[in-house]
Ligand SMILES: Nc1ncnc2c1ncn2[C@@H]1O[C@H](COP(=O)(O)OP(=O)(O)OP(=O)(O)O)[C@@H](O)[C@H]1O
């Protein structure tokens with residue numbers, strides 16, 4: 001057997017290569033088939049009325065506008081809190097923090113934060129933002145909850161992007177009389193921006209699709225009008241999908257899949273933006 | 288005006304890993320001359336350069352003592368304004384590191400950081416320094432192209448021009464031509480001969496030949512110690528120390 005492999009190194013290599021390719025194809029199959037399936041089942045539901053109307057007849061007819069708008073609000077709300085804070089934390093960790101017990105603790109906390117199930121964030125948000133800080137079931141409370149969930153993703157990708165900027169740029173900038181902050185602002189951040197944006201979008205994309213964190217903190221079953229203030233509750237696509245799939249009897253399947261399709265397009269288009277930013281930056285990069 | 292721009296007194300430096308990179312180094316660096324620091328790898332040449340503009344502040348240092356007097360002021364004093372010092376003492380590195388900006392932005396980078404906003408001033412400084420670094424003719428029609436698109440030799444002269452734009456008084460060059468072809472090397476060396484009329488130049492050459500070609504004064508470093516220091520002409524023809532001679536003759540090892 002040994003001799004067989006020794007004499008057939010090329011054959012072994014080809015076999016290995018084929019296996020890896022097969023695996024890659026196998027992983028793509030469920031993704032593609034899910035998308036196609038949802039497109040097939042939900043496509044017919046998509047119409048101008050569906051996208052721009054309110055649900056009626058106990059949500060068994062009409063559109064999903066409030067859920068779309070709500071998800072947009074929640075995504076923006078999440079960005080408002082998590083992006084500045086996440087980038088600031090990443091700058092601190094990558095550029096200023098020395099390797100001390102404290103910074104190691106922070107890093108461990110961030111890694112563990114990323115692994116917490118989203119429903120736990122929901123309960124935390126309920127306890128802290130809804131009840132303790134008295135924000136009520138609101139866009140504000142839900143956005144803050146989603147922000148905490150999103151922060152670890154943003155911090156770790158942004159930190160990685162900052163660290164990828166060659167050290168030599170910093171040395172040169174400092175040797176030319178730059179301060180640390182000038183160096184970060186003019187050179188490091190600029191170069192790390194595409195990577196940071198990718199992390200931001202990936203984090204927000206996850207926030208946009210989550211149900212559990214907003215379940216107790218901001219999501220409404222049904223609202224007859226659009227939210228007008230951050231202290232209003234809101235409908236949201238993932239929660240709406242959950243509701244119409246499990247809580248409403250005799251729900252037309254088409255509407256369920258139509259809603260799923262809209263959510264999917266929302267999330268995938270964010271993904272697409274991240275991909276475009278990344279590949280553009282890679283083409284332009286000078287190091 | 289004193290003939291010595293820099294006076295180094297009993298300089299000792301130990302990195303945090305315990306390596307003692309400089310041991311009791313004392314020497315003077317003349318105004319308007321090229322002073323060459325040469326010797327085998329690990330001799331402390333780069334460490335010494337980085338003491339002159341306090342770039343060692345970026346690395347962990349266990350202990351240092353002694354003085355570096357520039358125009359009579361000890362720049363190792365914690366009270367020194369390092370930003371002002373670094374504008375006065377420019378540095379060119381071994382690998383040409385252009386910032387990921389256009390040629391123009393690279394050259395005026397330091398001036399902009401220093402708060403210069405007037406376009407006429409910036410343009411003037413750019414043209415002057417690119418000419419001094421003998422690169423103006425090659426880049427004058429493409430100033431807004433990314434500097435990274437230039438050849439290595441051109442990039443290194445852009446790096447030199449970038450330092451010159453700040454109108455420093457001292458220019459430190461750490462093996463500035465180590466990655467360059469002989470023609471680019473010649474251009475840099477020629478530029479240095481021109482520059483020394485106005486500036487104080489400290490060069491770590493990438494070969495003994497370059498040391499001999501460029502040195503007005505030369506200092507031979509071996510494992511953190513200054514072994515011999517004197518005029519370039521004498522040093523490379525009749526060195527006083529056996530160890531210097533061995534190194535120059537390539538009998539080292
Ligand atoms: N950042 C650092 N941390 C720890 N030790 C260092 C550091 N930089 C240099 N050293 C050590 O200090 C000694 C002197 O190094 P230095 O770079 O000054 O030598 P050099 O004469 O410039 O050598 P080369 O010709 O290789 O550039 C070496 O032993 C080196 O390993």
Ligand SMILES: [Mg+2]
Pocket residue numbers: 332333334461
């Ligand atoms: Mg060196």
